Amino acid sequence: MSSLVIRGGHLIDPSAGVDAPKDILLKDGRVAEIASPGKLKSANGAEALDATGLTVAPGLIDIHVHLREPGQGYKETIASGTAAAAAGGFTSVAAMPNTTPVNDSPETTRWMLAPERNATVRVFPIAAATRGSKGEAVNDFAALKAAGAVAVTDDGHPILKDGIMRETLAAAARVGLSVIQHAEDTRMTKGASMNAGPTAFKLGLRGMPVEAESSLVERDIRLVTELRDARVHLHVAHTSTAAAVAAVRQARRNGLRVTCEVAPHHFLLTEEHVGLYSTNAKMNPPLRSAADRDAMIEAILDGVVDAIATDHAPHATHEKEVEFENAPNGITGLETALGLCLRWLHREWKVPLGRVLSLLSAQPAALLGLKGRGTLAVGSFADVVVFDPKAEWTYQAAQTRSKSRNTPFDGWSMQGKVRWTLSEGRIVYTGE
Amino acid sequence: MNATAAPIRRQIHPPPVPPSPFPYNPGSMLSVQDLNLEAVGYLLSRATELEGMDPLVRDRILLKRRIALLFYESSTRTRTSFELAAKALGADTTLVSSLSSSIEKGESLKDTGLTLRALGAEAIILRHNSSGAPWLLEQCTHLPVLNAGDGMHEHPTQALLDLRTILQRLRHGADQVDAGTLAGVTITIVGDILHSRVARSNMLLLPRLGAEVLVCGPTQLLPEVTATMGPGIRIERDFDAALRRSQVVMMLRIQAERLAGLQLDLEEYKADYQLTGQRLASLAPEAVVMHPGPIIRGLEVTAGVADGPQSAILDQVSNGVAIRMAVVERALLAQEGRV
């Protein structure tokens, strides 16, 4: 394989503690050498990218995306979803199992990883925790892990039964997999389509109470506590409520291996953004109150949040152009995450750039145990994002590489424009 | 919370909520909030004018103009009222109901709306079981859309006809309104507030004219969050106390089809909230009794009260036609700059 040099950029590699001008040599899909500007020893003849004025960072990692294949290719394919990921600076995406069929088998896991899927960046399947994600019978995690699954979840549905969740946590721990919970006590959310509260009442919509999320997080933490097994790892997906974050914070203080992620829409938007029934503001968990949104920002600032994950959930236009209550949940997010994080977390709320990038790469890699990812230390995978941290631009959903354009961020101003995305040494996206 | 949390919170300036693009069409009436008090006054006085007009003159106003009634829920009162109003202005109406084949076959609201537009419909009157459906229809068609009731959300023409009824009874039929028109008037809305679009539209309209609105009912049907609907709204769970203060009492039907598993003891409900002749005579002998219909006699009101001298229920029905004439006329003429 060929080699490539990225010259003149400012390297930020949070896990390696690097924040300095560096040249970087990529060879055979790996990081081969890092040196002060102009000091690379073995770069002769290598193709060069001029990164003057740009930031060079580990390729971003999104541990919560819906790529819709197999079975829902009209919404997204692994090819189109990973192309959108590359455009957003992501080089690794963890794909949720709520496909058709549900990814609850080694065969489906392997199908997703096959070269015929034409993935632009690395896909890491997350397999279903239970058969058909029905919450009744726990899958064979050893076989799923051997096929390539990096975690288990029934995302879209919670694992509601105490006994099944306990068994899932224990069985996953035995084979070294994390359990990702979509925390929603669905007994409290029947027929509901947005956050419970004054806005839902005004709009005449049934609401999902915050307790539907927090009570299940608390239940799960109790199960982790009872299992008394240090290998157990509970990860709470798309945390959206102050109470859930508080429960995670307390669990961590108690020494438990409990982590959580937050999606950009949950630290930026509130139920007010539903406006007059905008289905592009409908997702599950729903947009919450301003107090909950502020709690997400605080949790990012104080370090309880381990990852920013988009919950990229493409849906066809015709599926979203329906009555609010009938519209499917979810929004796309891969192309807007970096621009929103830099615009708001970094510029507006003063989170250091290295911290933001860590939440988008090093920490999610550590969380799912993705070895050699989320860092640009010598020897790691040559997954790189090169972006202009100062550039401001406007997101146009019509230009998306995803098959779907269901985003509330159409027309929003973004900061930080991706110039190149490299997956294992190959340039997979070039911005203008 | 640790000590550093407070200063962090003060720094948060979140992204603003984008302005609403609605209504796309100036003739639409999606919510009572689309109308300022001047527009409310215009519709009230126009209703009176149209009502008094020679039918042969009146039916030239919208002669042969095409109006579609798109009804996803069955409705006798509202549909007939809109239909009579449109026809009184000379318009041609066509009814598409939930029993129509395209809807039964699962055609989307968007496609049905576009089809009606292509067939020449110039305005659509929509009744739908899903809150917010009129906004979707307006966005897809850009036609004037009149909300004839959407889910649990709003029923704006009902609030206007209720207002006309109240003004007839308490203000000699005044049709110029301002923020003080109903000052000193207490209106109690009783019963299934949670599921009621009539209650929501009235709660959004009546306080703007200075009325105090009391809402009354058990917690299952009247959650505490109701008080956040807007200014001038208060919860009073004691029906007798509310009645004692009221000049108007609006009784609502229990919407069994929307209860979704709520358990309600009907005998207990009747004991606490049924408007009986005895209650009315002893606590509010002058109050105007209203009900948007359909009435379940013997449940929320006794037959004697519904038919009694304080009842304005049939006035509400007649006022419906007058108000809807004004609203339908505005739907078609507003975009031409003629109202």
Ligand SMILES: [Zn+2]
């Ligand atoms: Zn989920």
